[in-house]
Amino acid sequence: MKTTLQMIGIALVSSFITVQLVFFFTTTPPVDSKETPPPVHRASYAYNLGGTSSAPSNFVEAAGKSIDAVVHVKNTTTSNDSFSPLSYFYGQRSTPNRIGTGSGVIVSPDGYIITNNHVIEGATKIEVTTNNNVRYTANLVGTDPYTDIAVLKIDTEESLPYLYFGNSTTMQIGEWVLAIGNPFNLNSTVTAGIISAKARDLNARDDMNQSFLQTDAAVNPGNSGGALVNTAGELIGINTAITSMSGGFEGYSFAIPSNIARKVFEDLVEYGSTQKGLLGVRGAAISPEYKDQFPQLELTENEGFYIAQTIEGMGAARAGIQEGDVLLKVDQVKIKQFSDLTGYLESKRPGDAVEVLLKRDGKEKRLTVTLEKNQSVPFLRMSLKNLAKEDKKAFGIDKGVLVEDAGPYFNGQIETGSLILDINGERIYSVEDLSDFNPREIDWITYINPSGEKIRLRL
Numbered sequence: 001m002k003t004t005l006q007m008i009g010i011a012l013v014s015s016f017i018t019v020q021l022v023f024f025f026t027t028t029p030p031v032d033s034k035e036t037p038p039p040v041h042r043a044s045y046a047y048n049l050g051g052t053s054s055a056p057s058n059f060v061e062a063a064g065k066s067i068d069a070v071v072h073v074k075n076t077t078t079s080n081d082s083f084s085p086l087s088y089f090y091g092q093r094s095t096p097n098r099i100g101t102g103s104g105v106i107v108s109p110d111g112y113i114i115t116n117n118h119v120i121e122g123a124t125k126i127e128v129t130t131n132n133n134v135r136y137t138a139n140l141v142g143t144d145p146y147t148d149i150a151v152l153k154i155d156t157e158e159s160l161p162y163l164y165f166g167n168s169t170t171m172q173i174g175e176w177v178l179a180i181g182n183p184f185n186l187n188s189t190v191t192a193g194i195i196s197a198k199a200r201d202l203n204a205r206d207d208m209n210q211s212f213l214q215t216d217a218a219v220n221p222g223n224s225g226g227a228l229v230n231t232a233g234e235l236i237g238i239n240t241a242i243t244s245m246s247g248g249f250e251g252y253s254f255a256i257p258s259n260i261a262r263k264v265f266e267d268l269v270e271y272g273s274t275q276k277g278l279l280g281v282r283g284a285a286i287s288p289e290y291k292d293q294f295p296q297l298e299l300t301e302n303e304g305f306y307i308a309q310t311i312e313g314m315g316a317a318r319a320g321i322q323e324g325d326v327l328l329k330v331d332q333v334k335i336k337q338f339s340d341l342t343g344y345l346e347s348k349r350p351g352d353a354v355e356v357l358l359k360r361d362g363k364e365k366r367l368t369v370t371l372e373k374n375q376s377v378p379f380l381r382m383s384l385k386n387l388a389k390e391d392k393k394a395f396g397i398d399k400g401v402l403v404e405d406a407g408p409y410f411n412g413q414i415e416t417g418s419l420i421l422d423i424n425g426e427r428i429y430s431v432e433d434l435s436d437f438n439p440r441e442i443d444w445i446t447y448i449n450p451s452g453e454k455i456r457l458r459l
Contacts, residue, residue, distance in 0.1 A: 011336030065233030075123035103181035115225030142268035167232030168257035179217035181226025195219030201339035211343025212254035219253035259347040277371030280314020331359035
């Protein structure tokens with residue numbers, strides 16, 4: 001009996017101690033009102049701030065608005081490379097044809113189509129197949145190799161589905177986009193991604209536009225010339241290139257911004273050639289390397305475009321821009337690299353006015369500049385322009401065209417500042433005469449070098 005009472009007593013004491021311990025460790029001590037409570041971190045947010053679009057649940061609406069306006073482009077090129085007398089032995093009576101394919105975007109109900117210049121370059125016949133399998137023979141309206149844009153026209157009595165142009169300048173990094181085209185001849189393929197970067201300069205060829213939209217939407221051979229659209233189904237780019245070690249998509253693709261494509265399209269339709277609006281400055285984008293190379297400039301800015309020279313008679317000089325100024329913005333576009341500047345100006349025409357924000361002697365200054373037409377034209381990879389009054393006086397002649405930039409392609413034989421007099425014996429009076437010559441059929445050029453020597457150069 002005594003033992004039983006002892007055991008009951010031990011159990012009661014143990015229970016009491018256990019309850020006290022549980023109470024001690026689970027009860028929250030009173031909070032000192034003077035102490036700051038720990039911050040609360042939300043795991044997610046169900047609302048948007050600042051009007052930024054949220055990720056759509058699907059892309060059905062955007063794809064539905066766009067897919068019928070993207071066409072398959074087939075180009076046929078007659079090649080003489082592999083034709084030989086042995087071909088007759090095998091019964092071949094005509095030269096073989098080379099076939100190339102790509103994509104295009106209908107941008108008007110009456111059949112105007114934008115594609116890449118490299119998709120149709122050298123083509124002797126161009127065929128366009130719509131998404132509902134109707135085939136047309138397309139006419140080439142015009143091309144601009146610099147921006148890699150070409151414009152086609154198909155004749156139809158029907159009103160065709162087409163895409164509206166969106167504003168590529170207002171697109172932001174991280175926004176959703178769709179790439180629509182015909183990779184590997186797989187018609188009407190839609191892929192999704194985001195804008196990865198803007199004003200991307202691939203720096204592969206200096207004679208091509210280098211201000212691309214970069215996206216991670218899958219693009220492969222055959223997508224060239226196709227559409228890059230936003231979630232509203234608006235055209236904000238023309239898919240053009242990929243960077244790849246294998247030849248296939250490896251995560252990044254590049255598109256010509258729609259603001260550039262639209263301006264080039266309108267120029268080619270209205271004028272037959274592009275109308276470039278120039279500031280009239282020369283210089284370089286500021287970078288750590290540039291600052292190290294030219295320490296004497298004592299540049300304090302880390303971004304912007306350094307004005308090394310203003311061209312006399314052009315809009316920048318007339319507006320008061322000076323050598324040594326640092327260009328910070330053009331309109332609302334911040335200039336961080338050279339492609340920011342060139343990409344924005346590619347969407348402008350001669351006569352357009354832009355507001356520039358620059359820094360001079362540590363102070364910001366705003367000026368309005370009227371863009372002007374480039375008076376020089378590219379020819380045989382040189383830059384040529386008509387003679388000015390001072391040129392005519394210096395050479396003592398009023399006919400010919402001036403070599404503004406000879407480039408490296410004639411091994412220094414034709415120098416910058418030379419005067420071209422004739423081509424193949426035909427007298428040249430102005431740059432308009434150059435359009436009469438096929439560069440592949442030029443045998444010789446007669447010119448006067450800056451020293452006054454008359455030289456005939458056989459090509």
